[in-house]
Amino acid sequence: MPGSLRAVLLRDLILGALGTAVFLVDLGADLWAAGQYALGGRSEWAALVLALLGLASAALQGFSWLWLRADPEGLHRSLPSGRCLALLHLLQLGYLYRCLQGLQQGLSVWKQEVPSEFDLAYASFLSLDISMLRLFETFLETTPQLTLVLAIALQSGRAEYYQWVGICTSFVGISWALLDYHRALRSCLPSKPILGPGSSAIYFLWNLLLLWPRVLAVALFSALFPHYVALHFFGLWLVLLLWVWLQGTDFMPDPCSEWLYRVTVATILYFSWFNVSEGHTRGRAIIHVAFLLSDSVLLVTTWVMYGTWLPCGTALPMWLAAGGICFFLGVALRLIYYRWLHPSCSWEPDRVDGVQSLLPSEHSQLPHNRRMTQLARNFFPMTKGKAALAEKGDVNGVF
Helix, strand or coil: CCHHHHHHHHHHHHHHHHHHHHHHHHHHHHHHHHHHHHHCCCHHHHHHHHHHHHHHHHHHHHHHHHHHHHCCCCCCCCCCCHHHHHHHHHCCCHHHHHHHHHHHHHHHHHHCCCCCHHHHHHHHHHHHHHHHHHHHHHHHHHHHHHHHHHHHHHHHCCCCHHHHHHHHHHHHHHHHHHHHHHHHHHHCCCCCCCCCHHHHHHHHHHHHHHHHHHHHHHHHHHHHCCCCHHHHHHHHHHHHHHHHHHCCCCCCCCHHHHHHHHHHHHHHHHHCCCCCCCCCCHHHHHHHHHHHHHHHHHHHHHHHHHCCECCCCCEHHHHHHHHHHHHHHHHHHHHHHHHHHCCCCCCCCCCCCCCHHHCCHHHHHCCCCHHHHHHHHHHCCCCCHHHHHHHHCHHHHCC
């Protein structure tokens, strides 16, 4: 096996193991927090934590099951029987099983002196699906849980040790999922260099810096009006769902399951940007950023009108200043990344990055993950030659 291929396989194996570990630690922290809330007599908080966990897990199992049923026949050679697989998903273990299956396949390929073509392609296929599911889990469960914990801490005026554990693991999990998803998108593209440490750090930072002010604004509003935040979320979510529907998404195997995808994307858009259609997305991204910024300012203004000081005695201007600085710094880093660090894209259908890019061209006929390839085409617009790239510039792939 070539040394470059072995290094890529080892890197992917380590990152996959770390991603699974972060998921398990975050899940354990949430269950721990729910138990502490119940023991402390705050059963409504415990019920809300468990409800968020349950809804997110059900959505993940739905995506995993639908994708498995839509995959080409004979692709998953080592899967258990249909009934056993259905039982795993019914018991909410489908996503974890996929993570373990991906690690097992990656380890098996890495150990082979000369790995087979199918094993290499299959390892890449599993890794891409896991990255997508991890991103969905992040915004369906981890980000709402983080907002809830911050709101509880603001409302009570203090944060317990288990809440700090939840906050830290949530931030790590969110950042990891965003970076891993971006790496997965790049692995679907032709002639793309591996995301380097500098580019990874800036991509990691601008996502965190833009997410933090949004989470803070929603948490502030939730702490002040805990009974109205659900109405606020549902109202904005309906608008975002309509926006996603109008863009004509075609991601899932059938029209009915497509609504599960649209519902999930609308939830992601409540917190962060997610591109769902092809073409240069700069205009849509600017509209989305302006929309979320306006809503966040409105939420914070509502807080200012009804409560000038946080319960813990910390002056609100300090929090607002920190959120504003994070937002503008995040925007600046985002522009820097896409202007100078985001590589150009010239689509060549027979070439992709990741493991398969290190193989001869005849391997391009192996099954590949069309779901992630479609999203990659949405994120990285197709260009026509170097002349078009030079004219349009790297920033055409922005946002």
